[in-house]
Amino acid sequence: MDETIRISGLSKSYAGNKVLTDISLSVAAGEVYGLLGANGAGKSTMIECILGTRRADSGSVRIMGLDPWKNRKQLFEEVGVQFQETHYPEKMKVRELCEETACLYEKAADWEMLLEQFALGDKKHAFIQELSGGQKQRLFIILALIPEPKVVFLDELTTGLDTKARRSVWKSLLRLKEQGLTIFLSSHFMDEVEVLCDRIGILKDGGFIFTGTAEEAMAQSGCGRLEDAYLWFTGEEGTEDA
Amino acid sequence: MHKFITMLKTEFTLSIRGMDMVIFALCMPVAVTVILGCMYGSKPAFEGAEYTFLEQSFGAISTIAVCAGGVMGLPLVISDYRQKKILKRYQVTPTSPVLLLAVQAAVYGVYSLLSLILVFLVSALFFGMHLPGSWGMFLAAYLLVMMSMFSIGVMVGGVSRDMKTASIAASILYFPMLIFSGATLPYEVMPEALQRAVNLLPLTQGIKLLKAASLGLPIKSAGIPVIIMCACAVICGGIAVRFFRWE
Numbered sequence: 001m002d003e004t005i006r007i008s009g010l011s012k013s014y015a016g017n018k019v020l021t022d023i024s025l026s027v028a029a030g031e032v033y034g035l036l037g038a039n040g041a042g043k044s045t046m047i048e049c050i051l052g053t054r055r056a057d058s059g060s061v062r063i064m065g066l067d068p069w070k071n072r073k074q075l076f077e078e079v080g081v082q083f084q085e086t087h088y089p090e091k092m093k094v095r096e097l098c099e100e101t102a103c104l105y106e107k108a109a110d111w112e113m114l115l116e117q118f119a120l121g122d123k124k125h126a127f128i129q130e131l132s133g134g135q136k137q138r139l140f141i142i143l144a145l146i147p148e149p150k151v152v153f154l155d156e157l158t159t160g161l162d163t164k165a166r167r168s169v170w171k172s173l174l175r176l177k178e179q180g181l182t183i184f185l186s187s188h189f190m191d192e193v194e195v196l197c198d199r200i201g202i203l204k205d206g207g208f209i210f211t212g213t214a215e216e217a218m219a220q221s222g223c224g225r226l227e228d229a230y231l232w233f234t235g236e237e238g239t240e241d242a
Numbered sequence: 243m244h245k246f247i248t249m250l251k252t253e254f255t256l257s258i259r260g261m262d263m264v265i266f267a268l269c270m271p272v273a274v275t276v277i278l279g280c281m282y283g284s285k286p287a288f289e290g291a292e293y294t295f296l297e298q299s300f301g302a303i304s305t306i307a308v309c310a311g312g313v314m315g316l317p318l319v320i321s322d323y324r325q326k327k328i329l330k331r332y333q334v335t336p337t338s339p340v341l342l343l344a345v346q347a348a349v350y351g352v353y354s355l356l357s358l359i360l361v362f363l364v365s366a367l368f369f370g371m372h373l374p375g376s377w378g379m380f381l382a383a384y385l386l387v388m389m390s391m392f393s394i395g396v397m398v399g400g401v402s403r404d405m406k407t408a409s410i411a412a413s414i415l416y417f418p419m420l421i422f423s424g425a426t427l428p429y430e431v432m433p434e435a436l437q438r439a440v441n442l443l444p445l446t447q448g449i450k451l452l453k454a455a456s457l458g459l460p461i462k463s464a465g466i467p468v469i470i471m472c473a474c475a476v477i478c479g480g481i482a483v484r485f486f487r488w489e
Binding site: 051052053072073077079081083085086087089090091092096099100101104105106145148157173200 | 245248249252254260281323326327328330331332333334335337340341
C-alpha cells in the first residue's frame with residue numbers, strides 16, 4: 001500500500017516541557033487514522049508539527065513524499081486542514097469565505113455543491129456569525145475539502161455537533177473515504193472513531209501508549225467497548241476527569 | 243492575479259461593512275474640503291498669492307485617507323487577523339499570508355485613491371478649484387506618502403502583541419499626525435515654533451511635496467521630504483519584516 005503520511009522521531013518541547021516525545025507513525029493512502037488523547041495530551045501540537053505551522057525540535061515529516069516545511073506551496077494544493085478552532089473576519093458571509101478559500105487553489109472543488117452536500121445550501125448568503133455551532137463546524141469541514149484534497153487533517157472533527165449533525169458528517173466522510181481520501185483526525189468521541197477509523201493512536205503525555213485498530217485496543221485491554229479500552233490505556237478510569 | 247482580485251473584492255466589501263473607513267477615509271476628507279471651501283472659498287491663500295486657500299490645501303486634504311488607512315486601518319486589521327488566527331489559516335494553503343497582507347494594503351490604497359477623486363471633484367465642481375501643477379508629479383508624491391504611511395501601519399500591526407495594543411499605538415500615531423501634519427489643520431496657520439516641530443513628521447514632508455506638485459511651485463528642496471519619507475518606509479518596513487509575528 002502507498003504510504004501517504006510518514007512521521008519519524010517527532011519531538012517538541014515548550015520551555016523545557018516535553019509535549020511530544022519521539023513520535024513515529026505511518027498512514028497509508030485511503031486510510032482513516034484517528035488520534036485520541038485527553039486535552040493537553042499533545043494532539044493539536046502533533047497536528048501542527050505535522051503541518052509545519054509549528055516547527056518540531058527534531059524528527060521528520062513527509063506527506064505524499066513532501067516536506068511540509070520546504071514544499072509548503074506544492075503540498076497544500078492537495079492537503080485540506082481544519083484546525084481545532086477556525087476563525088474568520090467579522091461580518092463575513094458563507095459565500096465570501098468559500099470564494100476566498102477556493103481562489104487560493106489551482107483547482108478547487110465546487111463549493112456550492114459541498115454546501116448542498118453538508119446541508120448548508122440555504123445558508124450561502126448568511127453571515128457566518130449567524131450560523132449555529134454545528135453549521136459552523138460543517139462549514140469549516142467544507143473549507144478543508146475545497147482543495148479537492150488527497151489528504152485532510154481534521155482536528156476535533158465533530159466537537160460541538162449534535163447527534164444528527166455528527167452522523168451526517170460521518171456519512172460524508174465515509175463517502176469521501178470510499179473515493180480514496182486519506183483522513184487524519186483527532187477526536188474525543190469513541191463511537192466516531194469506531195465508525196470512521198481504520199487505525200487509532202492513543203496519546204498520553206506526548207507519547208503513544210497504543211497504536212493499532214480499535215479491535216486490537218479492545219482485545220489488548222480485555223474491554224468490550226472502545227471507551228473502556230481507552231480509559232484502561234490512559235489510566236484515567238476512576239481518576240478525576242480533567 | 244485572479245486570486246488577488248477575488249480577495250481584494252471580498253476584503254474591500256468586508257471593510258465597507260465595517261463602516262470605520264468609510265467615515266474616516268471617505269466622508270471626513272470630503273467634510274474638511276467642504277468646511278475649508280465654505281470658510282475660505284476662493285480667497286487667495288495669502289495676500290498676492292496666485293492660488294486660493296483651498297487650492298493650497300488640496301494636497302493636505304488628500305492625505306487624510308492615506309493617514310487613516312495606513313496608520314489606523316492597516317494596523318488594526320493586521321493585528322485582528324493575527325489574533326483571530328486567520329493568518330495562520332493561510333499558512334496551510336498554497337499561498338502565503340503575505341498575499342493577505344498585500345490585499346489589505348491594496349484595500350487602503352483603493353480608499354486613498356477614491357478619496358483623492360472625491361476631494362478633487364468636490365473642490366473643482368463646488369469651489370472652482372484649478373490646479374496648475376503636474377498630475378504626474380502629484381501622483382508620484384502621493385504614492386511615496388502611501389508607502390511611508392502604510393509601512394508605519396504594517397510595523398504597528400506586525401509587532402503589536404494584540405489588537406488592544408495595536409489600537410492604542412494607532413491612536414497615538416494617528417491623531418497627532420492627522421492634526422499636526424497639516425492634513426486637517428492647515429500648516430500655514432500654525433505658529434512658527436509648531437511648524438518647526440511638525441516638520442519632523444513624515445506626513446508633513448509628504449504634504450509639502452504634494453502642495454508643490456499640485457500648485458506647480460518650484461520644488462526648492464524636494465530632497466529632504468523624499469529622504470525623510472523613504473527613510474520612514476525603509477526603517478518601519480525593516481522593523482515590520484524583522485519582528486513580524488504570524489501568531
